[in-house]
Amino acid sequence: MNIDIITIFPDMVGAILGESIMKRAAESGQVNFRVVNLRDFTHDTHRTTDDRPYGGGPGMVMKPEPIFEAVESLRGDNTTVILTTPQGERFSQPAAGELTGHSHLVFICGHYEGVDERVREALVDREFSIGDYVLTNGVLPAAVIADAVVRLIPGVLGGEGATDEESFGEGLLEYPHYTRPPEFRGMKVPEVLSSGDHGRIARWRREQAEARTRERRPDLWERYDRLRRDGRE
Known part of the structure; x- marks a missing residue:
């Protein structure tokens, strides 16, 4: 898979891609990351990427010209262009799974008040938000x-x-995890986990996952419970 990230803050992205799983995936050749500095596609002395909005109002808007040039320099036959924006669909685990089937992802990281609407209309295939809040720029959502x-x-x-058993994998939050020591400051690991009875352990984990989801994410529980009941009918 090839992943390109277009931004005016390339150093922010490099720090994230150079650690942990992302670094290992790149070193193994399973993913090829490329960080693209949007300013490299400007043609003025000040390398300008933003301008005042038509109609007035606060803030600045990302100009279309450099974004179009950047995306067009990267886009191939199987490229999916993603804009990170608070107005996009809520990113989810199923969406992550769907995107693994794409061979080339290009992220446009918005900044300021956002991008010129013509970018959205002519270049973007998918728009994603990682939550109902506003960040300084789109680098962190793209990295997430x-x-x-x-x-x-x-x-x-x-x-x-x-x-397979991570949170959201089956529509549930994940069950609790424990490791050694068996008792810490009066708090004990549940006996079932040391029983060696794999059937009991599996049932306990399922019960805990269901209870945790029901308590903490009623929206997920409602969907999971509906699908479960439909499967029994």
Whole structure:
């Protein structure tokens, strides 16, 4: 998979891509990352990437010319262009899984008040938001989405099925985890986890995942419970 990230803050992206799973995926050749400085596609002395909005109002808007040139220099036959924006669809685990099937992702990182609407109309294939809040720029959302996608690529995390039981994998939050010591400051690891009875452990984990989802994410629980009931009918 090839992942290109277009931004005016390339150093922010490099710090994220150079660590942990992202770094290992790049070193193994499973993913090729490229950070593209949008200012390289400007043609004025000040390398301008933004301008005042038509109609007035606060803030600045990202200019279309450099973004068009940057995307057109990268785009191939199987490229999917993604804009990170608060107005996009809510990014989710199913969306991450879907994007793993794409061979080339190009992220446009918005800044200031956003991008010129013509960028959205003519270049963008998907728009994603990572939550109902506003960040200073689109670098962090692009990195979050890239991380969620890359770790689902077979082999990136190592073991077969390494992501199968994670939160959202089945529409549930994940069950609690424990490790040694068996007791810490009066808090004990549940006995069932040391029983060696894999059937009991699986049932306990399922019960905990369901209870945790029901309590913390009623929206997820409602969808999961509806699908479960439909499957029994």
